[in-house]
Amino acid sequence: MNYDEQKTLESLQAEISALKARVAALENAQTHDTGDTVTKRTPESPKSALKSIMLNRSPQSELESADLPPQSRFADRSQLEEYIGGRILNWIGALIVVFAVAYFLKWSFDNQIIGEMGRCILGLVTGIAMMTAGQICYKKGYSLYAQGLIGAGIAIIYLSSFAAVNYYHLITPYVAFTLMFITAIAGGMLAAINNAPATAVMATIGGFLVPFLMGSRTSQVIPLLSYVLILDLGVLFLAYYRQWLALDILALIGTLIISGVALTMHWQVWPGQAFFTVYLLLFIAVAATYDHRTRNHNQLLLFFATVCFSTLSFGNVIDKIEDWRGLFTLSLAGIFLLTYYLPVITRSTTIHFRQWLLIWAMIFALLTAPLHLNDVYCAVAWLIVAAVLLYISQHFARRLPFITALVIIAIVFFTTLGTYIQPYQVPFFNNASVLLALCAIDWILALAIIPRLFSSKPYLQAALSSVAISTIFYLVQFDISNAVYYYQANQSFSFLVPVAWALITTLVLLIGVRRKNKTLRLLSLILYGVVIIRTLFFDLRHLDIVYKILVLLAIGLIALAISFFYQKRMKGEVLP
């Protein structure tokens, strides 16, 4: 049996187990509904549980994932009471014990009651004792109670280890990290074996709260971030055996909060960046593991991890990599692309997950040029990105890239109007003209695609056409005015503006006829009205008599030509 077949078999076994569990849960619920005696759920022995995990069987977790809606769970009051008294109170109690221990330690430290070594040993012994007691309770069937005890024990061990290395320097950082690593692994294994998400959550919360509870004001960023990394490794370990998305997101939030706090300390840019990169890779791994184990299409973790760590990374290094921003962005794209190519990802994860890896790689690849370039080149790069997005939207028939492209073009367009439009420019070859021309090209590309994506909404096409033509009109006027000024020509040469507008309007009409597009034809008639109004009420005032004759002649002839076309149409000779 080769690897693929074995994986398929394992996957099938997991699915059968899950289905069995769902059936059992439904039967159980039916028993509740019919008022039968509630069957006591006996915990599996750790050995058999671990075995079931290794075989991809996760009976209780699947049971929980197949839980009935909360309203049926709390159908009778005694169950609600049991839930609050047995579970919620247990969690709260354990958390309060952790706080109590933390404050007791602080009080004893402040009053010199216990020596430094004593404090740490006391903490470690208490933690181990609580975990042991928890495990004993679990074996005796008090699974919920056991979860609280074990969780609190884990958190106390974290606390003691952190204090031993950072406060009292009793042990070296390496020893402390080893201790914490073992604790994380032990906590994770216990949570996995006992199928106790609450234990895992409490251990994680306790772990992330350690630096805050200790009130650390030291400037040691690296140990703090290393500590977070160890916690996250524990989460990755858990993610492999148990599919607790809430725990993964909790770890992500904890990591982000501590990273944020670390940024306010004596921050070191490049070591800090190393940690951000490792966190990103780690959470991609967690997301991939979750996807592999659950086969569902929830990409929440990948989304938040990518957004948060890439933002943190850019914020961290942006001042240091003035000339290398593009390479940095490209590296992020490369990470996602190569993660996509990793055989372990290709074999294990769903198509949906791999598609999202590619989408993230595409986002960073597209961001490369705009972030790398400055000034007008940056604006040009954004317009090229918009064109690529339009292509993607057309190729994959997706609206989101199309809308994103329109937003980008609009932003660049208004930026151009606000920033680059200056009077008295060199005609045609100035920043504003180039940007407006590219904007116009992008608008036209969007116009070509819009019927495919929004076929039922012709008004969108009309609106986009208006925007595109307005851009072209503005560009023509801007360049003609600049040319008249630059070459110090007679001011009356501005008569070329309405003539050019009339010609563009005619072109729109011809396209409308050729494509049998009524919207475009109507739009061209409206535009022609605009041209005539502009000519009569604005241009004629400023023109010398010769130019007045020329402009009226040109506009009039074009009007007659259009009118003739419509006369023919009315006879049914041209248009259907």
Next chain:
Amino acid sequence: MKKYSVILIALALILMIPGFCLASFNHLYWQYYKALPTQASGFSAIKLDKDIMLHCQENFSDLRVTDQDGREISSQVLRPEKQRQDIATTQLNRNEYLDRTSLVLDLGPNPLAHNRIDVYLDSSKDYMREVTLEASQDNETWGNIGTGRIMMYQGRSYNTLSFTTNTARYLRVNVNQVNSEKRLPLTDAIVYFMPISLYQGESIPVKILSQRSDRTRTNLVVDLQVPNYFIDRVTIETPDRNYSRVVYVDSDNATSKSNQPLTLNTDTIFDYKWQDYSSARDYVEIGQYARRFLFISIENGSSAPLKINAIKVSASPPYLLADLKGPSRLWYGNPNVNNESYDLDKFAYLIQTTDLKWVTPGAQQINPDYKVPWSEQNKWLLNALIILVAFGFVVIILRNLDKIKELRKGEDQ
């Protein structure tokens, strides 16, 4: 698997490697230097010549002075000040006559030399009045020291009169008025001394690159040859009479204005010449450092453009104050450094410039050790490479997305 993992790790390392360090003072990053040939020790004023102004950064942020052993010496750029010195006065007498209003000022027993006076009249409307200035040592015998006109035009006062430098104790200001003019109360007068040589700067050679007009404006582009001049005023010489135009003066580094020009000032130039009086102002006061090119825009309204004979720019190169200890070096030409903040900055303004030793830098030398950062030297190559690779990524990703699309189609079927 191994191959992809190695590349993935390499990419992760790119995000981590601390390969970029900020440039502290290290002569390798400065492109030019000049020797400062002086044997003297103590505060000196170093003249900044055109070479330095051309190659140093805006605001002189990259100027550094080192001693013979290459140790940095603190220095401070000082701009030429107008050095106005106000003189305390006491108002003795204020009289209103039929034809004038007069005010007598006492400048004290041993008055400092004075040559300027600002006269303040109480008026909310535009006005023009002739003023006669008289001086006396004993408050009895008066001699005329000057006559001029003060005015308020479009809400702005032009009320400074200059006169021959003198040391008289008493000064009488007479604001004359003809019968038809409304009497305006003379509220105050401030006397001060302004060294003429420093005030006006020196006329620098400039070249008009272009002069174009449209329906409403005339635009001129003027090349100052080098950036970083401290511009005192820009004079627009025209033979035209009876005009009043608003002038906008901007500055930039290229012959066409960028979207972030340096706005220098906006003011009105005018010339009124009638039968019994004339008043003219053909310059715009600036008082700022400028970039290399000046953009002068004259608002013509509906009037014909002015005929412009010449543009004259009064400017002064700034100087560098440094506590030299023998021969030193002045470094410049590093685009990546910011202004240093030395202790000298806190008290430089207290040092009397008249007592300083002036040092003229030697010829410009190119630093043989100067290293252009790779990313700067090969900027276009770097840009092209990064964009090409990004484009390659996009193509690869699109191909893979296509494959996934096919796979999903297959799954659906």
